Amino acid sequence: MMPTRAAVAIVATALAVVLLFSFKTPAQSRPRTPAADVSQGATPSPSPSVSGASPSPSVASGFKDGTYTGQDVFTQFGDVQVKVTIAGGRITDVQPLQMPFEKQRSAEISQFAGPQLHDEVLQAQSAQIDTLSGATYTSDAYAQSVQAALDQAH
Amino acid sequence: MMTSTRRIKVEHVMGTVFSIDLRDPEVGDAVLDEAFTGLHQVDQRFSPFMAASEISRLGRGELTLDDCHPDVAAVLALCEDLRQATRGVFNAWGWRADGRLDPSGVVKGWAAERAAGVLDQAGASNFCINAGGDVIVRGEPEPGRSWRIGVRHPQEPLALAALLHARDLAVATSGAYERGDHISDARNREVSRELLSMTVAGPSLTLSDAYATAGFAMGESGIAWVAAQPGYAPYAVTREGRVRYSDGFATWLSAG
DSSP, rough: OHHHHHHHHHHHHHHHHHHHHHOOOOOOOOOTTHHTTTTTTTTOEEEEEOOOSSSOOOOTTTTOEEEEEEOOOEEEEEEEEEEEEEEEEEEEEEEEEOOOTTTTTGGGGGOOBOBBBBHHHHHHHHHHHSSSOOSSOOOOHHTTSSHHHHHHHO | OOTTTEEEEEEETEEEEEEEEOOOTTSOOOHHHHHHHHHHHHHHHHHHOOOSSSHHHHHSSSSGGGGGGHHHHOOOOOOHHHHHHHTTSSOOOTTTTTTOOOOOOHHHHHHHHHHHHHHHHHOSSSSEEEETTTEEEEEBTTTBBBBEEEEEEESSTTTEEEEEESSEEEEEEEEEESSOOOETTTTEEEEEEEEEEEEEEEHHHHHHHHHHHHHHHHHEEEEEEHHTTTOOOEEEETTTTTTEEOHHHHHHHHHH
């Protein structure tokens, strides 16, 4: 099973792997993400194998066109290795060569997204939620919580 | 603008706050009282903090399991299942420093599910139960839209880390930010520091709650462990502030 959504998560991983090749950070990437994404036991790959036909430099993004095979990266969830195709300075294809748990029922857990928490944050006041999940609150904490406000708004 | 069919009842139970939000206009108010009566009964039977509770007396050897209400055996059987499923990380018999029997990691979710059963029996099919931050939603809050469940940001009380959309779902979150570092791995009683929070969504709140507790205690390896539980999906915030969630969880993040 390799759902479509997997591709998105793999791109995130692949982006991290690509950045390990020590290219310049592409202008369109979010500045705080790459370092964090590769912090989990990843090892920089000093010499990516380039198999694309006469890759041309792309000044705009910092990525050179071509096909790159990332180094096998050990993660919490197993070994990850991808092949990334760059065209016109952008990632156009990512092929997983090795993903963790492929032979196990838990295949879905190899497709983790790993954004920074900051990117996911929504202000509760503007999100129009109906209820709130959080670590068990004491009565005092409840009184100051968003859930208390929701429970009163009727 | 709230609809006139929204009725909410809030009470302190099990050391926290439960609220039941009922959206079925044809169901009478009495079911809310009935549900809370059941929750208080569960608390009195299972609280490790009440000396006279059956759990406390069982733990002290004053009662045998046969002396107790059948619910006690049912909950302890659940605890044993979870002890095995988590390879000892969750252990109602061995996680407290004082050695007391404490099945609280299971009881709150189990009790909330029982309250949902009371509402079901009364013909309710659109409601939300919030058990101190653990949530059951059923049906729709208003015709044509799903429930919007916020996941509290582990570091900012008034911010959300995620927003889920669901019609029938149970969502539980464990973290060290609210009651202090109270979740530990029963195998060594060490406090997990790898995750800021672990949210688990799935069909049963009992299991979502237990998996969130165990997964949090396991640290980063708990993310994959939760994802491997059939029907359940993790959403974790790591100590570095990174978010990790499974494909299964993503379906609720993106649904409208």
